[in-house]
Amino acid sequence: MQILIISLDHSCNNHCRFCSQADLAPPSAPPDIRARLEKARGEGANVVHFVGGEPTLHDALPSWIAAAKHLGFERIGLQTNGRRLAYPSYARTLAAEGLGPVDIALQGATGALHDYHTNAPGSFKQTISGLKRAHEASLEVAVTTVITRSNMRHLPDLGAAMGVLKVANWRMRMSLLVGRAREDGSRLVPRWSMVEPYVRRALDETAKNACTAVVSGLPLCIDPSLPRYDPASDEAPQGVYGHACEDCAARAACAGFDAGYLTLYGERDLRPMKEGRPEMRGGPDFSDPLKLPFVGGLGRTVADQPVPSD
Ligand code: SF4
Numbered sequence: 001m002q003i004l005i006i007s008l009d010h011s012c013n014n015h016c017r018f019c020s021q022a023d024l025a026p027p028s029a030p031p032d033i034r035a036r037l038e039k040a041r042g043e044g045a046n047v048v049h050f051v052g053g054e055p056t057l058h059d060a061l062p063s064w065i066a067a068a069k070h071l072g073f074e075r076i077g078l079q080t081n082g083r084r085l086a087y088p089s090y091a092r093t094l095a096a097e098g099l100g101p102v103d104i105a106l107q108g109a110t111g112a113l114h115d116y117h118t119n120a121p122g123s124f125k126q127t128i129s130g131l132k133r134a135h136e137a138s139l140e141v142a143v144t145t146v147i148t149r150s151n152m153r154h155l156p157d158l159g160a161a162m163g164v165l166k167v168a169n170w171r172m173r174m175s176l177l178v179g180r181a182r183e184d185g186s187r188l189v190p191r192w193s194m195v196e197p198y199v200r201r202a203l204d205e206t207a208k209n210a211c212t213a214v215v216s217g218l219p220l221c222i223d224p225s226l227p228r229y230d231p232a233s234d235e236a237p238q239g240v241y242g243h244a245c246e247d248c249a250a251r252a253a254c255a256g257f258d259a260g261y262l263t264l265y266g267e268r269d270l271r272p273m274k275e276g277r278p279e280m281r282g283g284p285d286f287s288d289p290l291k292l293p294f295v296g297g298l299g300r301t302v303a304d305q306p307v308p309s310d
Contacts, residue, residue: 002040002043002044002045002046002047002289003045003047003048003049003289003292004036004037004040004045004047004048004049004073005048005049005051005296006033006036006037006048006049006050006051006064007051007052007053008033008050008051008052008053008055008058009052009053010052010053011052011053011054011057012052012053012054012057012081013054013057013081013083013120013123014054014081014083014105014118014119014120014123015118015119015120016105016107016117016118016119016146016180017116017117017119017148017180017181017184017188018117018146018148018175018176018179018180018181018188019179019180019181020176020178020179020180020181021053021179022179022180033060033064033067034064034067037064037067037068037071037073038071041071041072041073045073046072046073046074046075046289046290047073047074047075047076047077047289047290047292048068048073048075048076048077049077049078049079049295049296050064050065050076050077050078050079050295051079051295051296052079052080054080054081054083055078055079055080056078056080056081056083056084056085056090057084061078061094062093062094062097063097065078065094065097065098065099066097066098068098069097069098073098074290075100075101075289075290075292076098076099076100077099077100077101077102077103077292077295077296078094078099078101078102078103078295079103079105079144079295079296080102080103080104080105080130081104081105081118081123081127082102082104082105082106082126082127082130082131082134083123083126083127083130084130085102085104085129085130085131085133085134086126086127086129086130086133087133088133088136088137090133091130091133091134091136091137091139092137094137094139095137095138095139099139100139100140101139101140101141101142101292101293101294101295102134102139102140102141102142102295103142103143103144103171103293103294103295103296104127104130104131104134104141104142104143104144105127105143105144105145105146106127106128106131106143106144106145106158107145107146107148107151108124108145108151108154108158109154109157109158109160109161110124110154110157111124111125113150113151113154114127116150117146117148117150117151128165131143131165131167132165135166140168140293141165141166141167141168142167142168142169142170142171142293142294142295143162143165143167143169143170143171144170144171144173144294145158145170145171145172145173146173146174146175147172147173147174147175147190147195147199147217148175148188148189148190149187149188149189149190149194150188152190152194152195152198153198155172155198155199155201155202156198156201156202156204156205158170158202159201159202159203159204159205159206159211159213160205160208162205162206162209162211162213163205163206163208163209163210163211167211168210168211168212168293169211169212169213169214169293169294170206170211170212170213170214171213171214171215171216171229171294172199172202172213172214172215172216173215173216173217174189174192174195174215174216174217174218174258175188175189175190176189176217176258176260176261177189177258177259177260177261177263177264178258178260181260182260185260185263185264186264189260189261189264191265191268191269192218192219192222192261192269193222193268193269195218195222196218196222196223199215199218199223199226200223200226203226203227212227212293213227214227214228214229215227215228215229216228216229216230216231217230217257217258218257219254219255219256219257219269219270220250220253220254220255220273221248221250221254221270221271221272221273222269222271224250224273229286229294230255231294239254239255239256239257239258240256240257240258240259240262241254241256241257242262242267242270243267244267244270244272245270245272247272248272248273249272249273249274249275250273250275
């Protein structure tokens, strides 16, 4: 079983402060998507994720989803800022063509916080509306939040909001020192030790509702019991390790971390472990791509690469 990740161009109607694609070449028209779907399907892929940029800016997206469905892909996912889903007929169209999971980017529980991160006034209102329309269209809604110094203290509020918004799966992803984040890295990327207590409190909030929450991009030694989801990406296919990691008993189970983090904060927060990885408290099992609620990798994804699921 394989997941095909189709990375469309990186055009977007948000202008996020942490955007990992801001330093990439200007957008170009995506090549023949149908041919890529056909080829990957012939090679055994049965799950496809459309990621961007912002995939919904492409008017052909519904027809690509329909083509994937026609070719026999069993699960078709979309990573999106959710703004275009605010148009009810659009959300319904995507669902009718065969879309399953939508992974919506939400950076705060208020307009002020979300719009600060997106640099797009009004984006919060549209994204929340899109999330609701996605529910109404019977799409599977997940949310991804990029953890920054500005929103980490508000993660518990967001955790509570997941219950109000009836979101079943929420991913908190550490910001990386790539793309636009390089412009002001230490103001944007928080230290792991600062993030840790807020992630725990956010998990306490989601535990009150039927929401499964996970964290991505946080090294295993930062509270090893936190539920994690760390798929590979072309930014950090396997992560990097510090000198302190050499003696860590959990290294084999650890995905490592963002190389840029070391340039900001060094190894101060690393806590080499004396024993291997403990069991995650209530950790979800995302080993089946046909049930995976999240779409795409950690940031920039490997375009047109079927990713073996096991
Ligand atoms: S100290 Fe261990 S758990 Fe922490 S990043 Fe290094 S290898 Fe991973």
